[in-house]
Amino acid sequence: MNWVFKFVWMSALALTTSGVALGDDCGCSACLGGGGACLGGSDGAGMVVDGSGMGGSVISSVGGFGAGDACGPSVTYETRTVMRSQYVTETREIPYTTHQRETRTRMRSVTKRVARVETRQQTYTVNVPTTQTRTENYNVQVAIPYTEEVPYTVQVPVTTQVEQSFQVSVPYTEQVTQNYTVQVPRTDQVAQTYTVSVPYTETQSQDYTVSVPYTEQIEQAYTVQVPVQRTREETYTVNVPYTEHVEQTYTVQVPVTSSRTESYQVCVPYTETLTQTYSVQVPYTETATQVYNVQVPYSETIEQPYTVTVPYTEAIQQNYTVNVPYTEHVAQNYQIQVPVTQTHTAYRTVSRSVPVTTMKTVTRDMGSYKCVATEVASSPVASFGSGASSCLSRGRGLLGGLLSGLTGGCGCGHCNDACVDPCADPCADPCGGGVVGDACCPTIVYRKVYVPNLVCEQVPCTTYQTQCSQEPYTYTTTSYTCETRTRMVPVTRCRTETRTRTVNVTKYTTETRSRSVPVTRCRTEQRSRQYNVTKYRTETRDRQVPVTRTRMETRTREVPVVTMTTQTRSRMVPVSRCRTETRTRTVPYTEFNTETRTRMVPVQRVRQETRTRQFQVTKSRTETRTRMVPVTTMTTETRTRMVPVQRTRLETRTRMVPQTTMTTETRTRTVNRTRMETQSRSREVSFTVCVPEQRVRNYNVTVYDNVTEQTPETYSVCVPVQATRSVNVRVCRPVAETIQVPVYNYGAPAMSAAPMVNGGSIDDFGGSVMGETIIDGGHSDGIISEGAVMETGAGCTNCN
Numbered sequence: 001m002n003w004v005f006k007f008v009w010m011s012a013l014a015l016t017t018s019g020v021a022l023g024d025d026c027g028c029s030a031c032l033g034g035g036g037a038c039l040g041g042s043d044g045a046g047m048v049v050d051g052s053g054m055g056g057s058v059i060s061s062v063g064g065f066g067a068g069d070a071c072g073p074s075v076t077y078e079t080r081t082v083m084r085s086q087y088v089t090e091t092r093e094i095p096y097t098t099h100q101r102e103t104r105t106r107m108r109s110v111t112k113r114v115a116r117v118e119t120r121q122q123t124y125t126v127n128v129p130t131t132q133t134r135t136e137n138y139n140v141q142v143a144i145p146y147t148e149e150v151p152y153t154v155q156v157p158v159t160t161q162v163e164q165s166f167q168v169s170v171p172y173t174e175q176v177t178q179n180y181t182v183q184v185p186r187t188d189q190v191a192q193t194y195t196v197s198v199p200y201t202e203t204q205s206q207d208y209t210v211s212v213p214y215t216e217q218i219e220q221a222y223t224v225q226v227p228v229q230r231t232r233e234e235t236y237t238v239n240v241p242y243t244e245h246v247e248q249t250y251t252v253q254v255p256v257t258s259s260r261t262e263s264y265q266v267c268v269p270y271t272e273t274l275t276q277t278y279s280v281q282v283p284y285t286e287t288a289t290q291v292y293n294v295q296v297p298y299s300e301t302i303e304q305p306y307t308v309t310v311p312y313t314e315a316i317q318q319n320y321t322v323n324v325p326y327t328e329h330v331a332q333n334y335q336i337q338v339p340v341t342q343t344h345t346a347y348r349t350v351s352r353s354v355p356v357t358t359m360k361t362v363t364r365d366m367g368s369y370k371c372v373a374t375e376v377a378s379s380p381v382a383s384f385g386s387g388a389s390s391c392l393s394r395g396r397g398l399l400g401g402l403l404s405g406l407t408g409g410c411g412c413g414h415c416n417d418a419c420v421d422p423c424a425d426p427c428a429d430p431c432g433g434g435v436v437g438d439a440c441c442p443t444i445v446y447r448k449v450y451v452p453n454l455v456c457e458q459v460p461c462t463t464y465q466t467q468c469s470q471e472p473y474t475y476t477t478t479s480y481t482c483e484t485r486t487r488m489v490p491v492t493r494c495r496t497e498t499r500t501r502t503v504n505v506t507k508y509t510t511e512t513r514s515r516s517v518p519v520t521r522c523r524t525e526q527r528s529r530q531y532n533v534t535k536y537r538t539e540t541r542d543r544q545v546p547v548t549r550t551r552m553e554t555r556t557r558e559v560p561v562v563t564m565t566t567q568t569r570s571r572m573v574p575v576s577r578c579r580t581e582t583r584t585r586t587v588p589y590t591e592f593n594t595e596t597r598t599r600m601v602p603v604q605r606v607r608q609e610t611r612t613r614q615f616q617v618t619k620s621r622t623e624t625r626t627r628m629v630p631v632t633t634m635t636t637e638t639r640t641r642m643v644p645v646q647r648t649r650l651e652t653r654t655r656m657v658p659q660t661t662m663t664t665e666t667r668t669r670t671v672n673r674t675r676m677e678t679q680s681r682s683r684e685v686s687f688t689v690c691v692p693e694q695r696v697r698n699y700n701v702t703v704y705d706n707v708t709e710q711t712p713e714t715y716s717v718c719v720p721v722q723a724t725r726s727v728n729v730r731v732c733r734p735v736a737e738t739i740q741v742p743v744y745n746y747g748a749p750a751m752s753a754a755p756m757v758n759g760g761s762i763d764d765f766g767g768s769v770m771g772e773t774i775i776d777g778g779h780s781d782g783i784i785s786e787g788a789v790m791e792t793g794a795g796c797t798n799c800n
Contacts, residue, residue: 074745083734094727099718106243108574108713113704120701121560127690128267131548133274136685141676145533150671155662159519164657168510169648173316178643183495183634185326192331192488192629197338197620204617209473211350211606220601223362223459225592234587239578240718248573252706253564262559264694267550276545276684281536288533291670295522304517305656309508318503319641323494328632332489337480339620344477347470353604360461364594367452374445452591464603478618488629495634498641512655545684550691557696571708 076743076745077740078743079738080741081736081738084737085732086735087730088733090729090731091726092729093724095722095724097720097722100721102717102719103714104717105712105714107710109572110709110711111571112707112709114707115702115704118701118703119698120562121696121698123262123264123559123694123696126693126695128269128550128693129688130267130269130550130691131686131688133276133545133547133684133686135682137680137682140679140681142679143674144677145535145672145674148671148673149668151666151668154524154665154667156665157521157660158663159521159658159660161656162659163654165652165654168651168653170510170651171507171646171648173505174645174647175642176645177640179638179640180321180496180498182497182637182639184637185328185493185495185632185634187328187630187632189628190488190631191626192486193624193626194487195485196623196625197336198623199339199618199620202617202619203614205612205614206476207610207612209471210609210611212609213604213606215602216605217600218603219598220462221596221598224595224597225363226595227590227592229588229590231586231588233584235582235584238581238583240581241576241578243574243576243715245572246575247570249568249570252567252569254567255703256563256565257560258563259558259560261556263554263556264696266553266555266695267691267693268553269548269550272547272549274545274547276543278541278543278683279681280539280541282539283534283536286533286535287530288672289528289530290672291526291528293667293669294525294527296525297520297522300519300521301516302519302658303514304658305512305514307653307655308511308513310511311506311508314505314507315502316505316644317500319498319500319643322497322499324497325492325494326632328491328493329488329630330491330632331486331629333484333486335482335484338483339618340479340481341617341619342477342479343474345472345474347472349468350471350606351466351468352606353464354467355462356465357460357462359458362457362459362594364455364457365452365592366455367450369448370451371446372449374447376443376445476617488627488631490630491632493632493634498639510653559696
């Protein structure tokens, strides 16, 4: 078992020197930077390691012994100077990099297309018009005049006298006896009773209800989201552009001009004179005689009898009827509006404000501050020996884990209060001693971080709603009732009277008279007349006509030929690229804190009040009165009168009437007519034929050449600039302090029970593992040597 323990001890020391920490932290990582702090047994056997002092003195071996043990140590105190760490605020210059935008100029290759004009030749085909002649036969319609005898029919009028009988209506007057009826009026006075509504006024009282509004102030609680401005560091990525010149290969078509000889044909025009025979229509005039008939009018006077109606005037007696007006009183029914007062009950709408409680969703921040541990690197301030002993005493490394497991705890013992509370002072001495700090272990820093927790809650909210209700009330209305009454009304009427007057009457007498009437008649006469006739005769004539003809000639010409040659060239092309840079910026953001506040809210309410008012009411009472009314009655009488009646009688009479009849006669006349004959003729017709001809022409072609130019280009660059700024930094500085350190001295039995290792070779670990073992720090090639003196970082008094 001895060799196993030696092997474990040597392995733990090797792992400790190489900076490998094994085992559990147990929450004591805050107690860094000391020698033998945070180590001690509790119930079982323990081990005390003193990592400070030059002589490697044994501090204590505490086990399960009592106070009166025979092997108990003797305690003496020594005065020693230790270095305690104390934080000091210093100002340091920290370099940082900023970017400034600069405008720079670079030359860029720009390729332009320069135009130039080349003259080229082109062969094209032209259709040259050529005039040719041909003989053409055609038909002509020739008009030939001739005369013809044509019979025709003529209607000749013949007038004769015819006796005609006709009837005439002769008027005459006859006296007739006529009976007629006359209404004779008679007036009487009659007593009449009628009713009158006499109005009078009364004053009445009425009670009515009024809703009087008033305002009341009530306290209302409301929630406000109060914004809080905060900032956070944010890392973002920026694409910084930069330009590279890349070689690019491109292909150019270079024109190469050559010439070739080609033959072409040309139509050369020339003129010839030909003799052409043509026909001409020559007009000439002839005189012809024409016989025609003319209707010659003449007048004759004849005797014609006619009938005339002669008027004469005659005076006769005439009876006529006249309407004589008179006044008569007649009973008339009329309607009057009688007022009637009625009381009605109705309902009206009354508005009231009623509080209504509803639930509203409110977001609250129920976050809290939590203590978060952050691991930071610390600079070693103690010697190697003290750091190794402290790592062993805190249970780090393989041996530390074994010792920590054997002692049954996290390595803190009875000083584990600082291990339990993570928010306690991380650099304070949890065991109450003066030696704290650890050089080989990282420093754990605790800070408070606010962790938000947004919670949605249902909060009651009181609002006022307007509710309408129906309430009854009483009002008075005045209506009118129609009543039918009778009154005497004067009425103008007419009575008929027959009177006599003398009237002049015009009558007519028929007389037969005679008159001379001129009559126009026509007689036919035959006459002759001379007229000119235009005729045409055909004559043949000759004329000289120039004719243009062409002959083909073969010619030679030089034709330029352009061929394209492909050439490969290279050029430098600027290419824009981007590189990604990571930068940091401070971003402000807003958080909202929920606060509950109180305000006074005016509420509109109403109260009911009863009031009284006076109003005038108009009523009427009925009175009966008497009046005399004239009443006219009509009496019917029958009378007789003589009435003239106009009548007519028919008489038959005779008269002579002229009658014209038409007699048909057949006559003959000569008519000039024309017939068309077809004649065949010939003529020379000129026509044009297009002959293709090859021609050459020069034309201009615009050719573009690629010309590369260097053009200055302005671009922006972000140039990094190194600068420094002052930052206040808290630095832990060692401060010398004198303390009293207890020294434990053991007797011989204790040393035999717990061997001490001090600067010698570990050949034998005598004693039980559960007993007390005293180890003084120090390490060299597998040998536990005396611990080095703690110079700095031995403890921390106010490291928080």
